[in-house]
Amino acid sequence: MPTLQTNPKRELASYALIVVATLAAFARAVPYSLQTSWDDGRFIVNNPDVHQVSWRALASFFTQPRFEAYHPLHLLSYWIDVPWVGANGPVLHAVSLVLWCGAACLFYAFLRALGLARASSVLGTLLCVLHPVQVEAVSWATGRKDVLALLFASASLLLHVRSRAPLDRAAWGSHLCFLLAALSKTTTLPLPVFVFLLDVVARDVRPLPALRKQLPKLLLAGALSVLVVRTWQLHDMVRTTAGGVLAAPIRLCVTWTHQLATALWPSTLSPMYSTQALSEATLGSLLGPVAVLLACLLARLAKQQLVLAALVGFAVLMLPVSNLVPMYFPLQDRYMSLPSCALALAAAALLDRGKSTLPLAVGALLVLALFTRTVQYEGEWSSELRLWGHAVSTEPRAEYAWLKLGEVRRDAGQLEGAIDADRHMVALAPTRKLAWAALFEVVALRDERTFGIAPTHARDLAQRYYDALDDTTALRDLSGLLLANRYLRALELPMSRSLALQAIPDALLERAARSHVKDGRPAVARFYLRQMHEPSTSAELAAVREQSYFSVLPETP
Numbered sequence: 001m002p003t004l005q006t007n008p009k010r011e012l013a014s015y016a017l018i019v020v021a022t023l024a025a026f027a028r029a030v031p032y033s034l035q036t037s038w039d040d041g042r043f044i045v046n047n048p049d050v051h052q053v054s055w056r057a058l059a060s061f062f063t064q065p066r067f068e069a070y071h072p073l074h075l076l077s078y079w080i081d082v083p084w085v086g087a088n089g090p091v092l093h094a095v096s097l098v099l100w101c102g103a104a105c106l107f108y109a110f111l112r113a114l115g116l117a118r119a120s121s122v123l124g125t126l127l128c129v130l131h132p133v134q135v136e137a138v139s140w141a142t143g144r145k146d147v148l149a150l151l152f153a154s155a156s157l158l159l160h161v162r163s164r165a166p167l168d169r170a171a172w173g174s175h176l177c178f179l180l181a182a183l184s185k186t187t188t189l190p191l192p193v194f195v196f197l198l199d200v201v202a203r204d205v206r207p208l209p210a211l212r213k214q215l216p217k218l219l220l221a222g223a224l225s226v227l228v229v230r231t232w233q234l235h236d237m238v239r240t241t242a243g244g245v246l247a248a249p250i251r252l253c254v255t256w257t258h259q260l261a262t263a264l265w266p267s268t269l270s271p272m273y274s275t276q277a278l279s280e281a282t283l284g285s286l287l288g289p290v291a292v293l294l295a296c297l298l299a300r301l302a303k304q305q306l307v308l309a310a311l312v313g314f315a316v317l318m319l320p321v322s323n324l325v326p327m328y329f330p331l332q333d334r335y336m337s338l339p340s341c342a343l344a345l346a347a348a349a350l351l352d353r354g355k356s357t358l359p360l361a362v363g364a365l366l367v368l369a370l371f372t373r374t375v376q377y378e379g380e381w382s383s384e385l386r387l388w389g390h391a392v393s394t395e396p397r398a399e400y401a402w403l404k405l406g407e408v409r410r411d412a413g414q415l416e417g418a419i420d421a422d423r424h425m426v427a428l429a430p431t432r433k434l435a436w437a438a439l440f441e442v443v444a445l446r447d448e449r450t451f452g453i454a455p456t457h458a459r460d461l462a463q464r465y466y467d468a469l470d471d472t473t474a475l476r477d478l479s480g481l482l483l484a485n486r487y488l489r490a491l492e493l494p495m496s497r498s499l500a501l502q503a504i505p506d507a508l509l510e511r512a513a514r515s516h517v518k519d520g521r522p523a524v525a526r527f528y529l530r531q532m533h534e535p536s537t538s539a540e541l542a543a544v545r546e547q548s549y550f551s552v553l554p555e556t557p
Contacts, residue, residue: 006112014122018108018129019101025130025371026097029139029378033089037384037408038271039142043067043075045087050078065231070224073183074145092141099147100138104129106154107341113161114202114306114345116352123363124348128341130367132266132374136334139381140271145185146337152181153188153338160195166213175216182220186228187320187338192217194313194342201309229325243278243326250281251323251330257288259318259336263343266370269377270394271387272401273331274428278323299346310346314339329400384408392424399428403438410442415449418442423554430554436493437466443552444482444490451486461487465494472501483524492527492552499531506532510541517544527551 034040044050049057061072077099078092085091104125111121128134129150137146156177163170181188192214199205199213211218243250254277262269274280292315299308321327321335351359380390388405395401406421422439429435441462448456461482468474475498482491513528513536522544529536529545536542 006118010118011112014108014118015105017122018104018125021126021367021371022101022104022129023097025374026100026135026138026378028375029135029381030093030097031090032093032139032382034087034092034141035381035384035387037404037411038140038387039067040087040140043142044078044082044092047075050075050082051086053079053083068231069186070227070231071145071183071185073148073180074185077144077148077184089141092144093139096138096141096144096147099144099151100129100134103147103151103154106151106158107344110154110158110161111345111348113158116306116348119360120348120351120363123351123360123367124344126367127347127363127370128344130371130374131263131336131340132269132370132377133262133333133336133340135269135374135377135381136271136332137337139378143334146334148184149181149188149338150341152177152184153191153341156181156191157195160213163213166209171213175220178217179220182224185338186224187317187335189221189225189228190316190319192221193316197312197316198309201312202306228320248324250285251278251326253285253289254278254281255288255321255323255330256292256318257285258331259321259339260288260291262333263336263340266373266377268394269333270391270398270401271333272329272391272398272404273395274397275329275399276397278326278330295346304349306349307346310342310349313345314342317342385412392421396424397428399425399432399435402428403435406438406442410445415442415446419446419552423552427554433466433469436469436497437462439552439554440465440490440493443493444487447487447490451488453486457485461490468494469497470501472498475501488521488523489552491524495527496531496553504531506534510536510538513541513544514538517541522547523549 034045036045049060058076060066061075066072066075081088081091081095107128108121108125111124112118116124134146137143137150156174159170159174159177163174165171178188178191181191195217196210196214199210200207205213258273258277292311296308296311299305299311317339321332321339323330347363351363353359379386381387384404385408388401388408391398391401392405402421402425406418406425409415409418409421419439419442422435422442425435426432426439441458444458444461445456447453448458461478464474464478468478475494478494479491479498482488482494509528509532513525516522516525516528517540525541525544526547526549529541530549530551536545
């Protein structure tokens with residue numbers, strides 16, 4: 001790559017433009033509170049190790065996986081702010097934004113070090129850091145791991161391009177920054193392969209010297225990769241319902257098509273997608289890999305070596321999130337945070353077309369469109385109720401989004417809305433015990449509010465229901481307890497489960513219904529009457545059955 005003659009004042013203006021644009025794009029979310037229902041609670045608010053600086057906490061960060069992953073620098077980064085100001089959402093978001101500005105500047109410096117012109121480097125940087133998929137990284141406190149990953153990965157790339165020998169200071173600095181990136185988020189592990197491709201394909205470095213230069217990184221990446229997979233397995237984060245090794249190509253196609261569509265047309269962003277998405281492969285799922293292959297072919301034919309290296313690098317950076325090892329949450333917007341750097345590099349190389357201003361004008365319009373979408377999408381993160389309401393409206397098959405919506409509505413006292421959300425969750429995932437327990441808890445809370453039951457026992461009863469879901473005797477014992485304590489709507493859940501496990505003759509159902517009518521519990525009587533295979537011949541019971549009755553049980557799709 002040629003060495004550019006730089007004008008210090010113009011370079012300073014470029015950095016200033018990048019920082020100002022980044023601050024403007026993400027400033028809307030700085031005042032937002034933490035998303036305690038979406039990992040901010042367990043990572044920050046309820047995690048004592050990030051609230052107080054101590055040797056014990058420091059050792060625990062580095063010596064054991066935490067929260068189903070090994071990201072010690074992610075947790076350590078909260079010592080910048082949490083011990084001094086507490087779990088303060090605006091402060092945490094502001095610190096993440098400052099770090100993101102640093103990452104943006106380093107990525108710009110990397111593009112310039114590759115020999116790209118100033119204007120195309122600015123646009124390429126903004127295409128990466130202002131993309132709507134980055135909202136989750138910057139505007140969600142727990143997303144700081146992605147911020148750190150881009151920060152240290154960009155530093156590693158910059159130092160590598162500046163190094164002139166395998167053992168010079170810049171080369172060792174690049175290795176150190178790669179280690180810091182990997183300790184921030186392990187999806188950065190393929191970075192040395194990306195750098196190798198960049199050297200060989202676009203920088204005219206012979207394969208063997210390029211490989212020798214990346215050897216320390218590759219050895220480190222290999223060791224950490226084994227740790228990552230092992231950690232996922234130990235914490236049940238590997239999905240076992242998405243097919244085995246033979247299904248890996250299908251999973252990759254589904255993942256790439258979804259993630260590329262999100263990157264190229266970010267109109268339907270969501271913090272959560274269906275966990276069953278990998279089993280919904282169609283012919284359209286081939287579009288992602290085919291598009292990448294065609295783009296690589298066109299770049300090769302056009303002799304756009306840097307574009308080619310970037311596109312192949314995108315495929316490499318996608319490997320950890322391609323579901324070759326099926327992840328528990330197979331699709332997430334934030335999985336595109338680092339791979340989008342490769343796409344931005346390809347875009348910057350395409351925009352770097354001499355003195356023609358047309359490509360730059362197109363790039364500027366694209367940046368403006370992404371900026372607008374980012375600012376708009378940030379509004380969905382202003383509250384947990386709004387975030388999960390947006391998630392289920394965008395991705396109505398995302399069962400865990402319905403669960404989260406039920407939780408935040410429950411905590412906000414919106415019990416009817418919480419029941420509706422949990423019924424959707426159960427309908428989408430009828431075999432998940434957690435979904436049934438969540439529905440039970442909110443119905444029990446509604447009973448407590450309706451009948452003046454105090455103190456609350458809803459959570460303990462929900463745990464008992466969860467434990468009893470496959471035990472007919474335990475379910476009937478729980479039903480008796482609920483009836484005795486006036487949990488008359490929550491009663492429907494263990495009773496219906498019990499009847500599903502062991503049917504009761506119509507005669508006994510009718511007898512139970514008659515008893516509840518006599519005792520002034522018509523809602524319970526209606527439940528029994530609706531479980532009968534043949535309608536009751538009793539006029540009195542028939543009239544009770546026909547009365548309006550809303551079942552808390554979900555309607556199956």
